[in-house]
Amino acid sequence: MKMLLSTALAALIASSSAFAADLYAPEPAPITPAAPVAVSTSGWYLRGDVGYAWNHLRGASYWQGGPGGFNADFDDADVDDSWVIGGGVGYQWNDYFRTDVTLDYMFDSDFEGSTSGSCGVAADCVSTDRASWNALSLLANAYVDLGTYGGVAGGFGGITPYVGAGIGATRVNWGSLRNTSCDVNDPSNCDGSVEHDGEDSWRFTYALMAGASVDLTCNWAADAGYRFRQIAGGDMFGYAMNGGPGDDDGFYVHEARLGLRYTFNSCEAPYVPPAEPVVYK
Structure with missing residues (x-):
């Protein structure tokens, strides 16, 4: 009897051990999350910008006296600052x-100048000349990004400084110029105003840029920067009443700009390791 119980107990223990072995699953090794892997660092993007422009007129001149006359510079010539809005597509x-x-539109900037000489009411007169102008610039640009600094996983918040240059053309649109001449010794004694038709012309333009962008999301980046443009000289106004035509010597434009860029296919895809299979023994 004692032998029979011992045999049964041994068989029960062996059966339990085999059943436990069949259900055994090894504890998986700890998985270290992999860093996100960028799908691509290249891609098309769209951009939009607004800016404020400090404009400097490099000079202006006009023809005085009709046939046999002479070309003279304005005694004073100045233009106001203006706002700029633009957009573009890039890679x-x-x-x-x-x-x-990029295509940028500069809103109206007022011009004020003066000339001196004889007029219809006196031999010694000074004129007040007023007009306005706006401009549309088309530029092809290239930028060097100087690395991304800071930010969190995925690159969000990283700051990327850059420098760049552009080349293209600007269509300068001058409005009508109104000229009023008055006696130097009696400013209330004025000649009648003369209006000259404004001129439009395309001018060679180059630009230099510097700034930094900040990654807002994987697609969106904010951009803050400075741009300098030099616009070549061209036609300003036409002939009227023994005066004109006139020309400007071009512009220096200093701009502070803010913008947004949307890049296609720039999001990062995190690496997901395959699940460890359960092993039965």
Whole structure:
């Protein structure tokens, strides 16, 4: 009897051990999350910008006296500052180089100038000349991104400084110029006002840029920067009443700009490791 119980107990223990072995699953090794892997550092982007422009007129001149007359400079010539709005499309070639084409519109900037000489009411007169101008610039630009600094996982919040240059053309649109001449010794004694038709012309333009962008999301970046443009000289106004035409010597434009860029296919995809299979023994 004692032998029979011992045999049964041994068989029960062996059966339990085999059943436990069949259900055994090894404890999986700890998985270290992998860093996100960028799908691509290149892609097309759209941009939009607003800016404020400090404009400097490089000079202006006019023809005085009709046939046999002479060309003279304005005694004073100045233009006001203005706002700029623009947009463009570009391509990010890699982490350090991108190009785009931009179209920018500069809102009206007032011109005020003066000339001196004889007029219809006196031999010694000074004129007041007023007009306005606006401009549309088309530029092809290239930028060098100088690396991304800071930010969190995925690059959000990273700051990327850059420098760039552009080349293209600007259509300068001059409005009518109104000229009023008055006696130097009696400013109330004025000649009748003369209006000259404004001229439009395309001018060669180049630009230099510097700034920094901040990644807001994987697609959106905010941009803050400075741009310098030099616009070549051209036609300003036409002939009227023995005066004109007139020309300007071009502009220096200093701009502070803020913008947004949306890049297609720039989001990062996190690496997901395959699940460990359960092993039965």
